[in-house]
Each structure stands twice: as C-alpha cells, then as structure tokens.
Amino acid sequence: MTAAATGVRATARIVARDDGRGGTSLPVLEGDGPLALRRTRGSGDEAHVMLVGAMSGPLGGDHFAVRAGVEAGARLRVGSAAATIALPGQAKGEARYDVRLTVADGAELRWLPEQLISAGGSDLRVTTHADLAATARLVLREEQVLGRVGEEPGRLVSRLVVRIEGRTLLDQELDCGPGAPGGWDGPAVLGGHRAVGQAVVVRPEFEDRPVSARVLGEGAAVVPLAGPAALVTAVAPDALRLRRVLDEALKSLG
Amino acid sequence: MSRAALLVLADGRFPAGGHAHSGGAEAAVKAGRVTGAASLEDFCRGRLHTAGRVSAALAAAAVLGVDPVRLDAAADARTPSPALRATARKLGRQLMRAARATWPSSELDALAREFPKGAHQPVVLGLAARAAGLGALDAAYCAAYESVSGPASATVRLLSLDPFDATGVLARLAPELDLVADQAVEAARECVDAGVDALPAASAPLLEISAEAHAAWAVRLFAS
Numbered sequence: 001m002t003a004a005a006t007g008v009r010a011t012a013r014i015v016a017r018d019d020g021r022g023g024t025s026l027p028v029l030e031g032d033g034p035l036a037l038r039r040t041r042g043s044g045d046e047a048h049v050m051l052v053g054a055m056s057g058p059l060g061g062d063h064f065a066v067r068a069g070v071e072a073g074a075r076l077r078v079g080s081a082a083a084t085i086a087l088p089g090q091a092k093g094e095a096r097y098d099v100r101l102t103v104a105d106g107a108e109l110r111w112l113p114e115q116l117i118s119a120g121g122s123d124l125r126v127t128t129h130a131d132l133a134a135t136a137r138l139v140l141r142e143e144q145v146l147g148r149v150g151e152e153p154g155r156l157v158s159r160l161v162v163r164i165e166g167r168t169l170l171d172q173e174l175d176c177g178p179g180a181p182g183g184w185d186g187p188a189v190l191g192g193h194r195a196v197g198q199a200v201v202v203r204p205e206f207e208d209r210p211v212s213a214r215v216l217g218e219g220a221a222v223v224p225l226a227g228p229a230a231l232v233t234a235v236a237p238d239a240l241r242l243r244r245v246l247d248e249a250l251k252s253l254g
Numbered sequence: 255m256s257r258a259a260l261l262v263l264a265d266g267r268f269p270a271g272g273h274a275h276s277g278g279a280e281a282a283v284k285a286g287r288v289t290g291a292a293s294l295e296d297f298c299r300g301r302l303h304t305a306g307r308v309s310a311a312l313a314a315a316a317v318l319g320v321d322p323v324r325l326d327a328a329a330d331a332r333t334p335s336p337a338l339r340a341t342a343r344k345l346g347r348q349l350m351r352a353a354r355a356t357w358p359s360s361e362l363d364a365l366a367r368e369f370p371k372g373a374h375q376p377v378v379l380g381l382a383a384r385a386a387g388l389g390a391l392d393a394a395y396c397a398a399y400e401s402v403s404g405p406a407s408a409t410v411r412l413l414s415l416d417p418f419d420a421t422g423v424l425a426r427l428a429p430e431l432d433l434v435a436d437q438a439v440e441a442a443r444e445c446v447d448a449g450v451d452a453l454p455a456a457s458a459p460l461l462e463i464s465a466e467a468h469a470a471w472a473v474r475l476f477a478s
Contacts, residue, residue, distance in 0.1 A: 159455060168450070171331040172457040181307075181456075182430065183300025187287035188278060189458045196459055213336050213466050218285070221466040226330040226339065233334060235459050 007061025007091040010035050014066075016047055016107075018073035023047070028069075035064060046075040051113065053082060060123055061091025065098040070107040070136075080113040083145070083239075086154055088121035094155075099128040103136035115143040115195075115239050118177060122154030130162045135204050138162070141246055143197035145239045146176060146190075153177045153194075162200055162229065169227040170200060193219065193235035195242035201253050202229040211253065220245045222252070259386040262356070263379075264396045266407070271348035272400065275341065276408030276476035277301060281464035283412045291419040294409050298402040298423055302434055304458035306401030308332050309376040310438035311453045313397040314390040315445045316380020322365050322373065328450035329374035335462045337469035339374075341478040347372030349379060359385035394438035398431050408476055 012035035015028035024047035031037040036052040051066070058064050070076045086095060097116075103109045111130075118124065130138055142160065146153035155177040162170040174196065176184040183189055190196060210224035220234035232249040236242035262268060279297065282288040288297050312325050333339045350372065354362050361381050365373055372378075376397050383393035406420040437454075444452040468474065 161451075161455075168328065168331045170334065171328070171451070171455040172334065173455040174457055174459070181303035183296055183298075183303055186296030186300040187282045187285075187293055188297045188300030188461050189304060191287050191460050213469075215463070215467045215470065219463060221335070221463045223334055223336055223462075223466060225334060231334045233459050233462050235463070 007059065007063065007089060007093070007095070008033060008057065009063050011065040011067065012037055012051070014049055014068040014076070014078065016068070016070045016074040016076035018071065024074045024076060035066065046077050049076065049078045051078065051080040053080070053084065057087065058084075058095035058097055058124060059087050059089025059091070060095055061089050061093050063096045063098075065100070067100045068109065068111070069102045070104060070109045072104040073106045075108045077110040077112065083115040083117050084113070085117045085119055086122035086124035086156065087119050088123070088154070094123040094125055097124060097126045099126075101128070101130040103130070103132045103138055105133040105135045107133075108137040110139040112139070112141050115145045116156075116158075117145045117148060118153045118156040119148055120151045120154055124154065124156055126156070126158040128160045132162070132164045132202055134165050136164075136202065137204070138200065138202040139250065141197065141199040141250070143195065143239065143242055143246070144174070146194045146196070155179050160198065160200075162202065164202065164227060167227070169202070169225055169229055170231065172198070190235060193237060195236045195239050197234050197242050197246055199232040199246050199250055200229060201250070204228055206230060216245055216249055220249060222249050256387060259388055260392045260396065263383060263386060263388070264399060266403065268352060270352045271345060272404055273407075274476060275345065275404055275478045276412070277401065277404040277478070278461045278465060278468075279405035279408045280412055280474060280476045281468040282460075283409065285464060287460070288409060288413070290413065291415065291423060294406065294415065294420065295423045295426065298405055298427060299430065300458060301405060301461065302398060302402050302427060302430060304456040305461060306398045307434050307438060307454050307456050309397040309401055310394040310434055311441040311445070312374065312376035313380035313383065313393040314438045314442035315450075315453065316377050317384045317388070317390040317393045318442050318446050320442070320445055320450070322377050322381060323368060324450050325377045325380075326369065326373045328453055329377060332455050332457070333374075335465045337465045337478065338462065342374045343369070343372035345375040346378040349375055349382060353378065353382035353385065357382060357385035361385065390439050390442055391435060394435040394442070395431065398434045398438065402427055402431070412475065
C-alpha cells in the first residue's frame with residue numbers, strides 16, 4: 001500500500017489451489033492496507049475468504065484492486081465483512097476499484113461481497129472482469145446502493161465483463177448519479193430505484209440446458225445469456241429487498 | 255457519396271419493420287412509468303444514453319470496417335435479455351432485406367449468409383450505411399435517432415399523446431443526439447485498433463427487465 005496526495009493504492013491477492021486431498025489451499029492470501037483478507041472456516045472442499053475493510057473507503061483518488069485466481073479443480077468462496085462505502089475524499093479525482101477474477105478448468109468461484117454504497121459526493125469507477133476457462137464455474141453477485149438513507153447518491157460507474165476462453169459473454173456498464181448521462185434515474189434505466197444489482201451464474205451444463213427466461217415480480221428477471229450462463233438483473237427500493245430477490249433467484253437456479 | 259441516402263435510410267417509412275416496435279415504451283406505459291410528454295422525454299433520454307449509445311457505436315464501427323461477426327458477438331454481450339436479442343435479430347433480418355434491395359452489396363450478402371436468422375440490427379444498419387456510401391457519423395446518427403423516435407411515435411398511439419408533444423420531445427433531445435453520435439464515432443475509431451471492448455456497454459436495467467415481462471404478454475400492441 002502506498003499513500004500520497006493522490007490517494008491510497010492497494011492491491012489484495014488471493015490464489016486458491018486444489019490441495020490434492022479433497023480440499024482447497026490458499027498459497028497466496030495477501031491483504032494490503034485497507035484491503036485485509038481473512039481465511040474463515042470453509043465447507044467441504046471449498047475455501048472461504050472474507051474481505052475485511054480495515055479503513056473506510058474507497059475515497060476520492062484511491063485506487064483499490066483485488067486479484068483472485070482459482071486454479072484447476074479448486075473451489076473458493078469470497079465474501080466481505082461489511083458493505084463497501086464510496087465516500088468523497090481529500091485527494092482530487094475519482095476513486096477506482098478494480099476486481100480481476102480468473103477461474104481455471106474444473107474450478108469454481110463464488111464471489112459474493114456485500115453491497116457497494118455510493119455515498120453523496122463520492123465518485124467511483126468499479127470494473128469487475130471475470131475470465132473463465134471452458135469448464136470453470138462462477139457465481140458472482142454485485143449490488144449497488146445509491147446513497148445512504150435519505151441521501152442523494154454519488155457518481156458511480158460500474159462495468160462488469162465476463163469472458164469464457166477469451167470470448168466475451170457479458171459486458172454491462174451502469175452509470176448513475178450526478179454527472180451521469182441524462183435519464184439514468186428515469187423510466188428506462190432505474191426509475192427512481194435506489195438499489196440495483198445482478199448475479200451471474202456460469203455453468204458448462206447451461207450450454208445444452210439454458211435456463212428459461214422468467215420475470216420475478218416488478219423489478220427482476222432471470223435470463224439465459226448467449227452462452228453457458230444465466231443472469232439475474234434486479235432493481236429494488238432498498239438494499240434489503242434487492243438482496244432478497246437476488247438470493248431467491250440464485251436459489252431457484254439451484 | 256450522396257448525403258441524401260441518409261434521409262432514405264433514416265426515414266420512418268423505410269420498409270424495415272421498425273414501426274411494429276415501441277423500444278420498451280409499451281411496457282413502460284403499462285407499468286405507469288411513462289404517462290405523458292415529460293416522462294416520455296425522460297424515458298427517451300435514458301434509452302438514448304444506454305441502448306442508443308451502444309447501437310450507434312456498433313453501427314459506426316461496422317461502417318469503419320470492423321468485422322461484423324465480432325460486432326454481432328459484442329452486441330450479444332451487451333444485450334442480456336433474450337427477448338431483446340431476438341428483437342434485434344428480427345429487425346436486423348428485416349433491415350437486411352430492405353437494404354439489399356436498395357443498395358446491393360457483397361458485404362451485405364456475406365453478412366446475410368453468416369446470419370440467416372438475422373444479425374443484430376445496428377450491425378446491419380452500419381453495413382447498409384456503408385453500402386449506401388454513407389459515413390460512420392451518418393450511421394451513428396441513424397441508430398441514435400431510431401433509439402428515441404420509435405418510443406416517441408409508439409407513445410402517441412399508446413397514450414393518445416399529442417403528436418406535437420412527441421415531436422417536441424425529439425427536438426429537445428437533438429443536442430444530446432449530436433453528443434451521442436460524436437461519442438459513438440470516437441468509440442468506433444478506438445474499436446478499429448483496440449477491438450470491440452472499446453465499444454460502450456451502457457446498460458438500462460429497467461429496459462432489460464421489462465422486455466422480458468412484455469414478451470410474455472398474451473396481447474400487445476407492439477412486438478417489443
């Protein structure tokens with residue numbers, strides 16, 4: 001971690017490896033400054049890691065990164081201890097949060113962090129790239145909450161890209177808050193909802209047996225992507241109701 | 255090139271089937287999110303900066319000669335809703351028929367062979383513009399304008415909205431259409447060197463979600 005007038009730079013790294021004894025080892029588990037990592041009790045052959053925010057942030061000018069690699073046959077679940085709150089900072093410029101995930105053949109990653117809250121006056125660019133091998137499996141949930149209770153949100157640009165063997169399966173960017181292109185809160189995009197999220201599930205078997213598209217209430221849908229994956233997209237009035245609909249949808253996918 | 259070809263391609267009467275689609279306006283009206291000129295404007299502005307921006311960049315990139323097969327895959331990745339992917343391909347197929355009859359081109363023929371069920375409409379639009387001798391900016395304008403003109407004219411029918419009000423909405427969006435078309439060409443130029451990841455991926459969650467709901471309705475006025 002380095003701290004300067006430009007903000008904090010921090011990169012956390014995780015590598016998960018099949019330990020050859022029916023479990024998953026973590027040869028690399030490196031926190032960095034505000035990004036602390038803890039191994040928690042796993043289940044079966046799956047290792048569990050908790051991302052613990054040791055400082056608040058990201059603040060304006062901060063650049064955070066997380067790299068997680070799941071090697072062939074390993075199984076990893078990553079969660080976070082609390083919501084991440086994007087806040088305005090002393091340093092100039094936007095904050096960045098880059099997540100790079102790689103999942104090898106026969107490996108599985110469940111990436112299930114808590115919400116990202118865009119606090120008033122903050123300016124954050126989030127990019128999440130998941131690169132998967134042909135037989136990799138992924139469950140990835142991301143949730144954005146626009147503003148703390150009763151607060152106008154900050155600017156949040158969040159891009160999610162999922163690739164299988166280098167082929168892009170999903171590329172979606174949400175741009176919202178003050179300064180975003182017009183109409184972001186209007187009837188085509190968020191319609192006044194303050195919580196928005198998606199969950200991607202990639203499984204090789206979806207190639208032959210894709211999920212059927214279905215609507216879940218007013219603000220959510222489960223759809224098959226153009227490849228071996230399903231996507232849940234949801235908007236909700238608040239974080240609690242968003243989590244409920246996403247988890248219900250994930251459960252229905254088995 | 256003849257700039258007048260742009261008027262032919264962008265004309266709502268160009269026989270490419272667009273009139274049967276509301277661009278999500280029918281679902282938004284039913285949900286009570288579009289109720290008059292003001293909310294229609296907000297709807298169109300949101301659609302312009304998301305789906306419109308992506309379509310404009312795809313069309314511009316096709317004019318600049320980026321491989322249409324790659325562009326079509328990029329469109330798939332940017333369209334999670336299978337109902338919207340199916341609509342885009344259906345509109346692409348209809349535009350292909352009209353464009354091949356109007357501006358015969360070996361590139362259009364090749365794309366039609368590659369995608370017998372239809373390529374994504376903006377990709378076909380870009381190649382049609384190219385066949386008509388138009389430029390990337392022309393195609394970007396055409397795609398950006400279509401992203402708002404469809405919902406505006408559909409809402410006239412859906413809400414019995416005064417056509418003058420709907421046209422006023424489009425006129426007020428003109429400066430933003432300029433901006434979106436310019437940005438689309440910039441992204442398309444970047445895409446020539448950097449690949450399709452340089453294209454915008456702006457998403458509109460409500461358009462995606464309500465397209466799935468709309469596709470399941472038993473009775474509807476518009477196909478999408």
